Amino acid sequence: MSTTTLEKAPRAAVRRTPRGPVPTVLRLHRTALWIWLTFVAGTTGLLLWLHGPGADVAQRALDTYGYSGLIMARGSADEYSSWFSYPDTLITLGSFAIALFAGGPLIARELESGTAQLAWTQSVSPARWLAAKLAVPAAFIVLGTCLLTAVYRQLWSAHSNLLIAGIGPRSLYFSLGPATVAAPLLGLALGVLVGLAVRRTLPALAFSGFAYFLVYAFRGNHWPFQGRYQQPELHSRSWAITSGGARIQDPGCYDDKACIAQHDIVRFSREYLPSSDYWPRQLLETGVLLALTALAVALAFGVLRRRAAG
Structure with a gap:
């Protein structure tokens, strides 16, 4: 092999190596990315x-x-009401997992192992390093939760009439919206x-989960946040x-x-009436969550500056 060929091979390899903080974040945390994509796909499938x-x-x-009979029968439609709320529970658990991931593998593990400090001594400044650590996961979080929220709202529009009236539908109705996207960003x-x-790493996992x-x-317990017993009534009307x-x-x-034969009934249905309190609560809650997110990000950059200067 000629000298020219030997010189060109390393250069080609260098060009194929991802450069910059964003490709580095994607490469280091590709397992977490695949887990998130699988979670979004699985929840969407449900x-x-x-x-x-x-x-x-x-x-x-x-x-x-009929609706009255379902309260006594506790049959398939009652099970459907439970299954209807499971994606909401999964999204909440996903927000917890995001907080744990951000505190542990995303940040603390790299600081503990010295990987972050090594990056800072090269071409990546601490501020760029942290910006990439925040921006890359945030982009996937926003895309994933927007998709889930949009599909969930479509499901509510199409089949909320199958839910047994009570706290469950009311709680779900007031929990789905822009705040569903803002909450994991705060995590x-x-x-x-x-x-x-x-x-x-381990203390960061514990404290992130607790926070x-x-x-x-x-x-769950303060207005405008959507506690199970805090929402106004969500009125409904049933018919055959x-x-x-x-x-x-x-x-x-x-x-x-x-x-049923006497009344010539072939189908039952119900309509949940929109609440005038939905958007004021959603927008106020979203604003509060985003403000807390911005505050946490500002504090994070402040802590980073002190760490890097020390």
């Missing part, structure tokens, strides 16, 4: 199942028992701040549909086939 086959099963149970910012302050738990507890397509008042037939 939402689509609830939109299709799950809704069909629940509608058949509803047409058999990311809190985790990064804790990781920079603690600089030890986000405090935020979650506050959201005859074979001719006419809408009549729900006669409460339960599973009495003679009653």
Whole structure:
């Protein structure tokens, strides 16, 4: 092999190596990225199942028992109400996981191992390093949670009529919106701040989880945050549909086939009426969460400057 060939090979290899903080973050944390993408895909799949086959099963149970009968029967439609809220629970757990990841593997582990300090002595400044650590996960978080929230809202619009009235639908209605996207961003910012302050992986994991738990507890018990017992009533109206397509008042037939036949009922339905308090609560909550996120990010850069100067 000639000398010219030997000189060109290393140069080509260098060109193929990702440069800059953003490619570095993607390369170092590609496992976490794949886990997040799998989580988003799996949760989206559950939402689509609830939109299709799950809704069909629940509608058949509803047409058999009616809304009044479902309270006693506790059948497939009751199970559907539970499954309907599971994606919301998964999104909340995902926010906790983001806070833990940000505090531990994303920040504290690199500080503890010296990887971050090595990057700072080369071409990447501490500020650029932290900006990349925040921007790359934030982009994937926003894209993923926006997708989940949009699909979830579409599911609510299409099949909320299958849910048994009570605290569950009301809580879900007031929890889905822009604040669903802002909450995990706050988890990311809190985790990064804790990781920079603690600089030890395991303690950072513990403190990040605790910090986000405090935020979650506050959201659950204070207005404008959406606690289970804090929302205004979400009014609904139920009716039955005859074979001719006419809408009549729900006669409460339960599973009495003679009653259903007497009224010529082929289907039951319900409509949840929009609440005038939804958008004021959502926008105020989103603003508070984003303000706390900005504060946590500013504190994180302040802590980083002191660490780098020391």
